[in-house]
Every structure is written in C-alpha cells, then in structure tokens.
Amino acid sequence: MPNIDLSEKLQDLMQRVGISSFKALSRATGVSERQILRLRQGKLKEMRVDVLLKLSPVLKMPLNELVTTFSSVELLQNPATNQELLQEITNLKIEYDRLQLQLEQQREILLKELQQSTLQLLESLLLQWPTAAQKAQENPEFAAVKIVPLIQKPLEKLLQGWGVEAIASVGTEVPYDPQLHQLMEGTAQFGEKVKVRYTGYLQGDKLLYRAKVSPV
Incomplete structure (x- = not known):
C-alpha cells in the first residue's frame, strides 16, 4: 500500500x-x-x-x-x-x-461539601461578626480587641482543618531562610536574625506564602 x-x-x-x-x-x-x-x-x-x-x-x-x-x-x-x-x-x-456528566455532578457535590464544611468552621464568625461590626459603628469607643477573637478563632480552625500552618508569628525573630522568608527591605545572610512582619503559610510540605521579614 x-x-x-x-x-x-x-x-x-x-x-x-x-x-x-x-x-x-x-x-x-x-x-x-x-x-x-x-x-x-x-x-x-x-x-x-x-x-x-x-x-x-x-x-x-x-x-x-x-x-x-x-x-x-x-x-x-x-x-x-x-x-x-x-x-x-x-x-x-x-x-x-x-x-x-458524572464528573461534573461529582464536582458540584464536592464543591457543595467544601462550602458546607467551610461554613461550619466559620459559623461563629458568620453569626457574631455583623452584630459586633454594628456595635463598633454605633460606639467608636468599642474596643477593637473584643472583635479580634471573632475573626482569629474561626480562621485558626479553618486553617487547621486544611492542614495549613503559619511559618512564624508576627513580631517574632527567626533565622533568615530565603526559602521561607521574603525581605521587605535591606539585606540578610542565611541564618541571620530577622523579624517577621507578615506571617507566611505552609500546607504540609508545600509553601503557600513566604513570610515577609525585615533585618533586626
């Protein structure tokens, strides 16, 4: 042929x-x-x-x-x-x-399950935040520190549920590692002390966001 x-x-x-x-x-x-x-x-x-x-x-x-x-x-x-x-x-x-079609249906089911589980983790924030925000608007002297737990605790639960961990807390001093840290200003050598300005996150072994740091 x-x-x-x-x-x-x-x-x-x-x-x-x-x-x-x-x-x-x-x-x-x-x-x-x-x-x-x-x-x-x-x-x-x-x-x-x-x-x-x-x-x-x-x-x-x-x-x-x-x-x-x-x-x-x-x-x-x-x-x-x-x-x-x-x-x-x-x-x-x-x-x-x-x-x-089956894959699309499964995708929709998984998305709804993710949304529901996320809403459960954020339940206290969803229920209490609007009231706290309204009180803060009505009373300028309302202490902001009272609102922080409403956001912090649900967020910590959500991140924990997804296996996401902070690289370091804001304000802490840590040895500089360019793999984990991003300098906002100045220079630093590997292992030198730097101060965390914005925390970064890891999900297992995967780096999501490097922590932003400044030289001490």
Whole structure:
C-alpha cells in the first residue's frame, strides 16, 4: 500500500480553528505529536478512540467525519470494518459524554461539601461578626480587641482543618531562610536574625506564602 499524506487536510482544519502548527495542535488537545503523525498518514486503525475524542472538538469536526476524512483508502474500501469502527466510536462517545456528566455532578457535590464544611468552621464568625461590626459603628469607643477573637478563632480552625500552618508569628525573630522568608527591605545572610512582619503559610510540605521579614 502506498504511503498516504493527509497533512494538508489536517492543516486546513487547523487553519479554520486558528491552530498554526502540529505542535500547537498537540498542546491544544493533549494528544502526542506521534499520534498526530499517524492521523496525517491515514493510520486511523493504529489510533486509540479516546485520541480521536480529544481531536474532534478542538478541530470542530464530528467524529464520523473525522474518521471518513483521515481513514486510509484500504479502510474506506472495507465498509464492514469502517462501520464497526464508526459504531465503536459512537458507543465510546456516548460513554465519554456520560462520564463527563458524572464528573461534573461529582464536582458540584464536592464543591457543595467544601462550602458546607467551610461554613461550619466559620459559623461563629458568620453569626457574631455583623452584630459586633454594628456595635463598633454605633460606639467608636468599642474596643477593637473584643472583635479580634471573632475573626482569629474561626480562621485558626479553618486553617487547621486544611492542614495549613503559619511559618512564624508576627513580631517574632527567626533565622533568615530565603526559602521561607521574603525581605521587605535591606539585606540578610542565611541564618541571620530577622523579624517577621507578615506571617507566611505552609500546607504540609508545600509553601503557600513566604513570610515577609525585615533585618533586626
């Protein structure tokens, strides 16, 4: 069987959707350039159906048209084989759509569960903060120190529940570590004392925010 080059057909489709190169198509679809090469060579039988499912929406071409356009002559001359492939793609697309819907539903459920658990941790703040804020507005002499626990305790519970830890408390002096600390001014050598101005946070081994510090 002679070699087939369907690169021009693929480039025409890519041009319609604003994709300039095969490498860009690979990035846009998550399909390897080797698989794209097989498509260009008409080697559809050697490609997994899930790869075609990724290419189809990006190229804005229905799966059956994609199969017809990039099938080899040998495949197209065998209607039975072609029909089996199209039926397999149709069945897998139905399953793909079902899984996508299921994934979206699970995502919504997880989001609601996260929101509910967060609201439970912030319950005292949600219930008491509006009243405390109103009292502070009505009475300028209302001590701000009385409001601090309303914010601090729920926040500490929330961070603890998410496994987030402060790198160091504000005002403390610690040995300078550029991996954990960000200098706000001046210079400091590793291990020299610095003062924490704004705390940073770790979540397990992952650094979320470096603590902002100043030289002592």
